[in-house]
Amino acid sequence: IYVFLTRDGTHRVKVVEHGGWPCWVDDSTLYFHRRSEDQWISVYKATFPKDKPVSTESVTIQRVTPPGLHAFTPATSPGNHKFIAVATRRPNSSFRHIELFDTVKNEFIELTRHVSPTTHHLNPFISPDSARVGYHKCRGESNGAKATQLLLENVKSPVPNLSLFRMYGSFPSFSPAGDRIAYVDFPGVYVVNRDGSNLRQVFHLNAFGSAWDPVRKGIVYTSAGPEFSSVSTEVDIVSINVDDVEQSNYKRLTIDGKNNAFPSPSPDGKRIVFRSGRSGHKNLYIMDAIEGETSWIERLTDGPWTDTMCNWSPDGDWIAFSSDRHDPGSGSFELYMIHPNGTGLRRLLRSGSSGRVNHPSFRPDGKLLVFTTDYGGISAEPISNPHHYQPYGEIFTMKLDGSDLKRLTHNSYEDGTPTWAPLYINPVDVEWPRKGECAFEDCHWLNEMPGRGIKLVGPWGLAKPQCGVF
Template sequence: MKITLLLVGLTVMPGFGNHRILMNRIGASGAELFIANADGSGERKLLNTSGFDYNASFSADGKWIVFTSERNGSSDIYRVQVDGSGLERLTDDPAYDDQASLSADGRQLAFVSSRGSGSNDIWVLDLKTRRTRNLTDAPGGDYRPSWSPDGKWIAFSSDRDTKIQYAAGRWEHLHPVSLYIIQAEGRGLRRLTAAGKFAGSPKWSPDAKRIVFYEMSVEDTWPARGGGAANIVSQIISVDVATGKREEHTSGAGLKVSPQFLDAERIGYLVKAGPHPGLAFTMGEQGTAGEMRCPAWSPDGKQVVYQKLSFSRRPQNQALFSTNADFDLVYSEIFPAFSHEGKLVVSDRAGFQNNESALAVMDADGQNAKRIFHEDGGMAFASEWSPDERWIVFGVGSFFIPRGKPARVMMVRSDGSESRELTHGPLNSGFPSWSPDGKRIVYRVWSDSEHGLRILNPEDGVVTKLTEDYDNFPSWSPAGDRIAFTSFRNNDFDVYTIRPDGTGLKQLTTTPGNDGHSVWSPDGKYLLFSSSRFGFKDEAPLYDRIPQPYGELFVMKVDGSEQRPLTDNTWEDATPAWQPQSPRNGR
């Protein structure tokens, strides 16, 4: 489904907007390009200064490298000579531009962009006139364009004509992708691979008769981007464009991606995960081992360019790019929450394993941080201040599948001096939110047989049932008259509101996919939420450590109208908090 974007007040970098939003981003904290001999030996940095650069490829004459960079905020396309000189920006749009491929004559650039709709299409840029045109313009996401050597065709991968599929027993999406070719003028669209398998990253043979790609099961596109990648198997395949005849070039273990013909017979590719991660070749030889990503070889097969990612901890309150000038976006640890006076609490994961975190309280600017609660083996998660700011309510335990010991709702004094357990028993309880008068707490419960939202009186421990569906992330409105939450109804995750007495259920979002993590603005007029409606920005198996890379941040009025995106990128953006204006924080 195509969605027309309502982008108001576009800006290039975060400025001084009317609203300041804290949000968590799951993804690389840095990306740098390297160029090396074809086997990965003799590696050197492509550029003297890194600007968060990735997804590079060579021009047909081998003199230029085009790549994506976030050095000026949004992701845009640049080019540079192979010696690192002559850096030039080719696109300048607040939308997502990525995965560029130059035509054989060097006059046109095919690239992926979310311009206009939010989901990926293949666009073509005339490098002389700087005019752009949408080549594919169809529902769904298109990825990884590749020009044929004669310049007549563009091959690409696409999830068009597919429905959202969830990983078994989970909320993350699978990615059914097939290969297509289209004439450079936009005619003659043809599908090359059948449904039911994932096929990605097409590249042409030197004689333009074959296309090489990597193939795997659709079900494996979820673990391939997470902790299970080492157990995933894919193979390198080529197909005859005229006859459809397939040839399998690899066998055995390993997640093999990013193939490319180096000559008529030899193909280079990356083993992303498995027994021998690194560069490899179909003639049997192994290249340099390592965690390089998205390699692209020069036309003569003598050089390779690739990126290396870093996942160091981002600093609290690091400025992030916003597509809307009315909103300043800054990074935060997960589930930030503000008190009325502007104090901040977050789930602090520094120094812990994946399924463990503490609660930390700090000033709005991230200074004077103090850990106030930690439990060995548990995640202190999704906290919220009491209206009088004396207490913080939160969940602690196991929240992610497989869930271990049941999570409980607890409260701790804001200075960490005292804690109390509010729920007990076998139900997994968490994601609590205070009523504005401080007399009730809404939270979610989960088990194999029981779901929904519950309302707790913290004074006497009395619990009442609000809902009994697959509901989560409740958030009490500042006025106390509504509770926003995420619900899986009609085989889709959407944002709803309901009155605290259980009446007046209202569905606010209706787009396919995941809409969730909703939080109220301090004045109660708007809701922030994350959404997957734009879909994947790249082929799912090419991601690292990003469970839901389709997650973007949105804002809407509390009646569900005027839904607008605040982010448009290749990362996972979620768990926002709206900073209140107060004398203490100066906003």
């Protein structure tokens, strides 16, 4: 936690080494939260000295809330030394609630649990006169407004002639013609027309990542298995024929099951680069795109580190990937490029201590890379938001020489797994096709289609179709 002068931003001084969500009571007192040594998230008070310079050594830190529950996101009001407001998670509840903490008696006063025990209440704030407490609340129901469900939500782009969309689902990729999108909605892989029509689940097992074959029509590659797993976890590369409605519409391309993931085909459709943990470390390999490793396989990178999230350039000359080879095991990932023959390795972007640069993707003309990174820091503390996989990530682009770095997104959520469309899309929202108002939920066993190996799905990838509920 830092303090500085509001008039010009000068005299920037670190006052707390480990903490977040600071809020002032007076010019020499602030409250904040941190995870304590006993692992409970608690609120602390920092008191500044009046007779010597302010620093982490001179500031007095005192724990305020006791162990036994999580207390976080403290709120104060000017000159109020009697109580603070906090959000809590108690062991006997699955919901956040707002409580006051009496700093004189050192006791909690519950506020929202008595009124709405099974709803989340979060991020409290206190009026300047200390008379009222406000907070955010999850309603758990519609607010009565007419909401639209979007396949592609247009986001204002800071770059001229570049349209930017937030998409429903994860790991999206466009077909070579740009008319279809493959994406992951755990636990399956789905394909949908770009206008939101003809949504189909094409792979029913847990998978992550998607990439279209640039030559063979209707072929999508993915990683079948659990995400965020160790090198020995069973994950394999599969190719899916999304136009084959029979049960045997996919082919397993790797056979060792040692965390083979993030496939990316060469522009001629003959080879696939992917990461694998078969050596005990996650490195990059190249194999035959049609028959897989039973035909041939070769190693591209070799070392006691993690090379992952690879993407083949449209001209075939480069493979971009994310790696922690600069500091193996640190959790810090930086952006690299290498030729498919193993030469020309170079680093494009440094991420700093524990920083991350992930999921690079070449623009169709091969002149730019888009990727997600925490290079710009975070815009809100993760604890203030609902759960998302990784509490970092904004979308950036850069040239292949590492120049012209541009930030495209700026918000408090993870923006990840970016991809390019092969053609310009007008910057307007794309809605799912409208459904009727029938609220009839059909029998689940009627969704099974004998002999076809598929289940009907609604526009949110549900195995049980529902209409009139979106």
